[in-house]
Amino acid sequence: MNFSSKLIEDAVNAFSTLPGIGKKSALRLVLHLMQQETEKTETFAEALVNMRKNIKTCQRCYNISDHHICNICSDPRRDKRVICVVESIRDIMAIEDTSQFRGQYHVLGGVINPIEGIGPGDLHIEPLLERIKAGGVEELIMAISPTIEGDTTIFYIAKQLRDLSVRISTIARGVAFGGELEYTDELTLGRSIVARVPYRTQGE
Amino acid sequence: MNFSSKLIEDAVNAFSTLPGIGKKSALRLVLHLMQQETEKTETFAEALVNMRKNIKTCQRCYNISDHHICNICSDPRRDKRVICVVESIRDIMAIEDTSQFRGQYHVLGGVINPIEGIGPGDLHIEPLLERIKAGGVEELIMAISPTIEGDTTIFYIAKQLRDLSVRISTIARGVAFGGELEYTDELTLGRSIVARVPYRTQGE
Numbered sequence: 001m002n003f004s005s006k007l008i009e010d011a012v013n014a015f016s017t018l019p020g021i022g023k024k025s026a027l028r029l030v031l032h033l034m035q036q037e038t039e040k041t042e043t044f045a046e047a048l049v050n051m052r053k054n055i056k057t058c059q060r061c062y063n064i065s066d067h068h069i070c071n072i073c074s075d076p077r078r079d080k081r082v083i084c085v086v087e088s089i090r091d092i093m094a095i096e097d098t099s100q101f102r103g104q105y106h107v108l109g110g111v112i113n114p115i116e117g118i119g120p121g122d123l124h125i126e127p128l129l130e131r132i133k134a135g136g137v138e139e140l141i142m143a144i145s146p147t148i149e150g151d152t153t154i155f156y157i158a159k160q161l162r163d164l165s166v167r168i169s170t171i172a173r174g175v176a177f178g179g180e181l182e183y184t185d186e187l188t189l190g191r192s193i194v195a196r197v198p199y200r201t202q203g204e
Numbered sequence: 205m206n207f208s209s210k211l212i213e214d215a216v217n218a219f220s221t222l223p224g225i226g227k228k229s230a231l232r233l234v235l236h237l238m239q240q241e242t243e244k245t246e247t248f249a250e251a252l253v254n255m256r257k258n259i260k261t262c263q264r265c266y267n268i269s270d271h272h273i274c275n276i277c278s279d280p281r282r283d284k285r286v287i288c289v290v291e292s293i294r295d296i297m298a299i300e301d302t303s304q305f306r307g308q309y310h311v312l313g314g315v316i317n318p319i320e321g322i323g324p325g326d327l328h329i330e331p332l333l334e335r336i337k338a339g340g341v342e343e344l345i346m347a348i349s350p351t352i353e354g355d356t357t358i359f360y361i362a363k364q365l366r367d368l369s370v371r372i373s374t375i376a377r378g379v380a381f382g383g384e385l386e387y388t389d390e391l392t393l394g395r396s397i398v399a400r401v402p403y404r405t406q407g408e
Contacts, residue, residue: 003297004267004268004269004274004275004276004296004297004300005259005268005269005270005274005275006270007254007255007258007259007270008255008259008268010251010254010255011251011252011254011255013251014247014248014251014252017244017248018233018236018237019232019233019236020229020232021233025224027294027297028223028224029222029223029225030252030255031293031294032222032223033222033252033255033256034255034256034259034268038256038257040221041252041253041255041256042253042256043218044218044221044249044252045248045249045250045252045253046249047214047215047217047218048215048218048234048237048245048248048249049245049246049249050211050214050215051211051212051214051215051234051237051238051245052237052238052242052245052246053242054211055209055211055212055238063208064208064209064212064238065208065209066209066210066211070208070209071208071209072208089235090231090235092208093207093208093231096208
């Protein structure tokens with residue numbers, strides 16, 4: 001595409017680095033900004049830089065946070081006895097939107113995937129075990145996407161906790177097999193938390 | 205959506221103000237930026253602010269420009285005797301991509317549309333007439349979207365130029381009637397410029 005302007009070209013290229021935005025969409029966004037006040041672009045840019053510079057990871061649950069401990073971990077009304085284990089922060093947002101869960105979370109940062117070279121050491125499994133060993137946790141709800149990798153991860157964690165008196169449950173399989181947790185509708189996701197089932201390893 | 209972070213919420217809202225980007229897409233973009241180096245977000249933001257602050261409108265043809273006179277107007281290899289009249293800067297980019305036109309441009313900034321309250325005075329028609337009256341222009345190519353409003357605009361300009369010895373042509377109607385110029389493929393658009401036809405008002 002011929003922009004006849006280095007400034008436009010730079011801005012279009014900047015937008016094109018974002019996922020799902022091609023050159024034509026990027027140009028549309030740039031032209032939109034051009035039609036707005038300069039101040040709007042500045043506010044927009046500032047919100048992004050401010051977010052990127054100041055965003056933190058919660059030292060307890062690995063959720064994103066404005067502080068060292070996130071809003072959920074520091075909320076005294078949340079039940080500390082139940083931890084919902086999720087793959088990513090997007091899953092926390094999806095579950096929070098259902099308003100069906102009042103416990104705390106733990107973000108693994110992915111699932112065990114030997115093909116992609118992701119082992120237990122690459123995930124936040126050790127800090128989860130430490131949280132449980134510190135005491136007070138009665139139940140772990142595994143809200144992991146129902147895939148082979150997800151099942152492997154649940155199996156691995158359950159095995160590590162075999163000697164500890166913590167109940168492990170998985171969210172009800174209302175979530176379609178092979179589906180992505182974050183795209184599940186609120187009703188299905190909410191119900192699958194309420195109707196969670198005790199986790200059993202094979203052979204038990 | 206529940207973000208549990210003011211910083212994320214602000215960034216998501218910032219992206220959501222852009223056309224075609226909803227809350228879910230905005231969140232995906234924000235999480236993408238979070239996974240990148242802080243520097244990348246800063247470069248991104250800088251490109252946008254820099255563009256918005258320094259972008260100019262060409263004082264001759266109303267194209268976007270890094271300077272007071274745009275690259276096309278100041279290029280001595282471009283034929284000053286032919287002016288291609290377009291609605292928007294996006295049309296210039298589309299025509300430049302065809303490499304079929306070596307003249308200059310004039311951006312109207314829209315078409316006459318009485319229903320939306322856009323009259324000839326709201327467009328850059330007067331500066332176009334002045335460019336032609338200044339002499340040296342032999343042909344006007346009307347590359348206006350083939351809609352009723354576009355036809356009205358061509359008719360209006362042609363009427364204003366009745367006493368001046370300038371040829372007026374319209375791009376060949378290879379462009380589908382009612383279609384948008386900027387989404388036409390390069391081949392069709394390029395051919396429609398080469399096979400342009402003389403403009404005649406009804407009754408002539």
